[in-house]
Amino acid sequence: MTRASVTVAPLSVQLYTVREMLDADLAGTLHRIAALGFTQVEPFAFTTYGEALGHAMADAGLTAPTTHQRFIGEDAEPVFAAAAAMGIGTVIDPRVDRGRWGSVADVEQVAADLNAAAVVAARHGVRVGYHNHAQELEIVLDGRTALEVFAENLDDGVMLEVDTYWAAVAGQDPVALLRRLGDRVGAVHLKDGPATTDVKDQVAVGHGGMPIREIIDATPHALRVIELDDSRDDRFRAVADSYAWLAAEGLV
Numbered sequence: 210m211t212r213a214s215v216t217v218a219p220l221s222v223q224l225y226t227v228r229e230m231l232d233a234d235l236a237g238t239l240h241r242i243a244a245l246g247f248t249q250v251e252p253f254a255f256t257t258y259g260e261a262l263g264h265a266m267a268d269a270g271l272t273a274p275t276t277h278q279r280f281i282g283e284d285a286e287p288v289f290a291a292a293a294a295m296g297i298g299t300v301i302d303p304r305v306d307r308g309r310w311g312s313v314a315d316v317e318q319v320a321a322d323l324n325a326a327a328v329v330a331a332r333h334g335v336r337v338g339y340h341n342h343a344q345e346l347e348i349v350l351d352g353r354t355a356l357e358v359f360a361e362n363l364d365d366g367v368m369l370e371v372d373t374y375w376a377a378v379a380g381q382d383p384v385a386l387l388r389r390l391g392d393r394v395g396a397v398h399l400k401d402g403p404a405t406t407d408v409k410d411q412v413a414v415g416h417g418g419m420p421i422r423e424i425i426d427a428t429p430h431a432l433r434v435i436e437l438d439d440s441r442d443d444r445f446r447a448v449a450d451s452y453a454w455l456a457a458e459g460l461v
Contacts, residue, residue, distance in 0.1 A: 219248075219274070219432050219433065220249065220432075220433050220434075220435070220452070220455065220461045221247070221249040221251050221274065221275065221432055221433065221435070222242060222247055222249075222250055222251065222434065222435045222436070222448055223251045223277070223398065223434050224252050224253055225253040225277070225436065225438070226435070226436050226437045226444050226445075226447075227242070227444060227445055227448065228253070230445060231258075235258070235261060235265045236265040236268060236269070239265050239266060239268075239269040239271055240268075240269045241445070242269070242271070242448070243269040243270050243271055245448065246452055246456070246461075247271065247452065248270065248272065249271065249272055249273065249274055249432075250266065250271050250272075250273055251273060251274075251275045251276060251277065251434050251436075252273055252276045252277070252297075253276070253277040253278075253303070254277065254279075255273075255276045255277070255278055255291070255292070255295070255297070256291050262295070263294070263295040263296075266295075272296060273295065273296070274297070274298050274299060274432060275297070275298070275299045275300075275301055275370065275396055276292060276297045276299070276300055276301065277301050277303040278292075278300055278301075278302070278303075279303065280302055280326055280337075281302045281305055281322050281323060281326060282322060285326050285329050286329055289329060289330045289332075289335045290333055292330075292333070292335050293333040293334055298335065298336060299335065299336040299337065299338050299368065299395070299396075300330065300335055300336075300337055300338070301337070301339060301370050301396075302337070302338070302340070303340045304340070304342060305319055305339075307344045307348075310344060310348050310355045311348070312350065313350050313351060313358055316350065316355050316358045316359050316362065317358075317362050319359060320359050320362035320363050321362070323339060323363060323367055324362075324363060324364045324367060327364055327367050331366070336366060336367075336368065337367055338367060338368040338369060338370050338396070339359070339367070339370070340369075340370040340371075340372060341356050341370075341371060341375060341376070342375045343376075343378045343379040343406070344379075345359065345379075346376050346379035346380075346386070347379045347380070354379075354386075356369075356390075357386075357389060357390065360390055360393050363393070368393065368394070368395030368396070369390060369393050369395065369396075370394075370395065370396040370397065370398065370434070371383070371386065371387060371390065371394050371396075371397050371398070371428075372397075372398040372400070372436075373386075373387070373397055373399065373400065374398065374400035374401070374402070374411070374419065375398075377404035377419065378404050378405065378406055383420070383424055384420055384423045384424055384427050387424065387427040388427050394428050394431050395432065396432035396433075397424060397425075397428050397431050397432070397433055397434065398434050398435075398436045399414050399419075399421060399424065399433055399435050399436070399455075400414070400419065400435075400436055400437060401413060401414045401416055401417030401418070401419045401451075402417040402418070403417060403418055404418065404419065408437075408439040408440075409440060409441050410441075411437045411439060411440050411447075412437075412440060412442060412447060413437075413442070413446075413447040413448075413450035413451045413454065414435055414450075414451035414454055414455060415450075415451065415454030415455065416450065416454070421460075422458065422460070425460055433455075433460075433461075435448055435451045435455075
């Protein structure tokens, strides 16, 4: 069988995957990630690490095109200023509470909040985005998932980072979802496993049941971000195995 043609796009890793290692040895962990072949990472709650994170990334030869940091409904100006200072181009809010997705009007207000934050971010040369969990895809409003209603109300400059694993957990076909969202998707989280709510079930990319090649084919130009929320296996080893599998498949 001939494989579908896939565009090789940038690869990153969500640092939440190795959070305990970062707390124990920030610089050493980033050097170990770089040694695997990564040139990009996606920090989480990056302002808690302060300037030390920027220095450690630079020393390891890593950049952060995206980062996770809550800012919707908060004083976002310091967040965007810090991102700009660190050379981070896109700040992604990782989660808005489920109670704010209950109706079309609720979702429209979340989108309005994100659009307003985008105006503030633009003053610092930074873009904003949003990352889903299962909740935004479990909730269906007028025949559409809440995430799709949300996407339709976002300004053009706002991107989505689609967590394909949580989409599958919510009962959605992640490939079909990505195709429906189209160019709104600027990044995808690549995870693998049986798509259960137990995060310990997650495994290295290519070692579970997720349609990884099809996901990548549906978003050929999106940033690809490896992540494990947790695992029964060693998570750093899983990151290494994920990179090795993607490389062997010609996807990085």
